[in-house]
Amino acid sequence: MIPAAFEYTKPSTVDEAVQALADGGEDAKVLAGGQSLIPMLRLRLAAPTLLVDLGGLGELRGVRDDGDALVIGAMTRYADLLRDPLVRDHAPLLAQATATVADRQVRHLGTIGGSLAEADPAGDLPSVAVALDVSFEVVGPDGWRTISAADFFVDFLTTALGDGEMLAALRVPKQDGWGTHYEKFNRVAQAWSIVGVAVAVRRENGTIAEARVGLTNMGNRPVRARAVEEALTGAPATVDAVSSAAARAAEGADPPADVWASAEYRSHLATVLTRRAVVAAGGIHAS
Incomplete structure (x- = not known):
């Protein structure tokens, strides 16, 4: 399809971009990379009256x-x-x-x-x-x-x-001294994540001193898996301890149900992928 008509401007400074957005009001839209916006424009799922292209802002x-x-x-x-x-x-x-x-x-x-x-x-x-x-x-x-x-x-x-x-x-924030891993499951290559898990862990003397876990597509916004983090902190760096903590991945989440996966399946995936991601990030091996 062809997008609805809109005006276009490409400012050369941040101040010009801010002014353009202010002048355009609520119907102005920022164009950054455009990899999501352009398809939405073509499908007319978005119909801004003004497109502010930030491509000329080298300072950003x-x-x-x-x-x-x-x-x-x-x-x-x-x-x-x-x-x-x-x-x-x-x-x-x-x-x-x-x-x-x-x-x-x-x-x-x-x-x-x-x-x-x-x-x-x-x-x-x-x-x-x-x-x-x-x-x-x-x-x-x-x-x-x-x-x-x-x-x-x-x-x-x-x-x-x-x-x-x-x-x-x-x-x-710098992650010096932390082990990290991103694990995701998608139905085909290049597709959106059915579920993804972002993990950073810091080990100390055979235990997990700190852990941070973020979940992709487990709610209407990204989810911080606090229950998993609490269970991991101070736990031995073992597969059994990680598995026990990962079982709490879906706590506090509200996974969507759609044509690709049920909420229950996403909760199951969150548990499995969290376990994999923590094991990989922490360099943990089965004893």
Whole structure:
């Protein structure tokens, strides 16, 4: 299909982009990578009157070291994340999840900010952001503010971004000394996750000192598996202990039921994939 008519602008600065969004009002839409938005426009599932293309904002691209965290521009493409040595060394979980996104074509055009701002609970990166306590730098008509990942994702395809605001960057705490793994199950290659699990664990003297677990597609927004984290913290780094903790993966979640999977099946998958991800992240072997 052909999209409904809309106006188009490509600002060259963040200030110009904010002004364009303010002028466009509630019917203005940001174009980041466009890998989700363009199909929605063609199907007329979205019909903005103004499209604000952020492709010209080089200041919103790239990764920089900022002490205990990495600051990543919202317009940084997936492929650039995968090649970046800072991401590889200090945020491996982000790299692992990004490597599973769609296919190479999408990863060369899609952006991390576009994915996170879309807030699709079946997307791979929101669960990583929640698990790692990522914070988001947002800019709008009233200036800059910071939103935690826990508060950013409000509901299905809904974020805490206000009128005229856009995601500019994210601050990712470094995972030095942590083991990480992203495990997902999808029906065919390149499809959305039926369920995904993002895990970071820190081992100490044969035990799991800390654990962080985020779930993909187990609710109307990414889910932090707190029950699993609590069960893992202080537990021996053994397969039996991990299996016991993973059995609590669906606690507090509200998995959807659709044509691809029932809620019960998703809960089962969450348990199985959490066990696999924790075992892999912690380098745990059967005794």
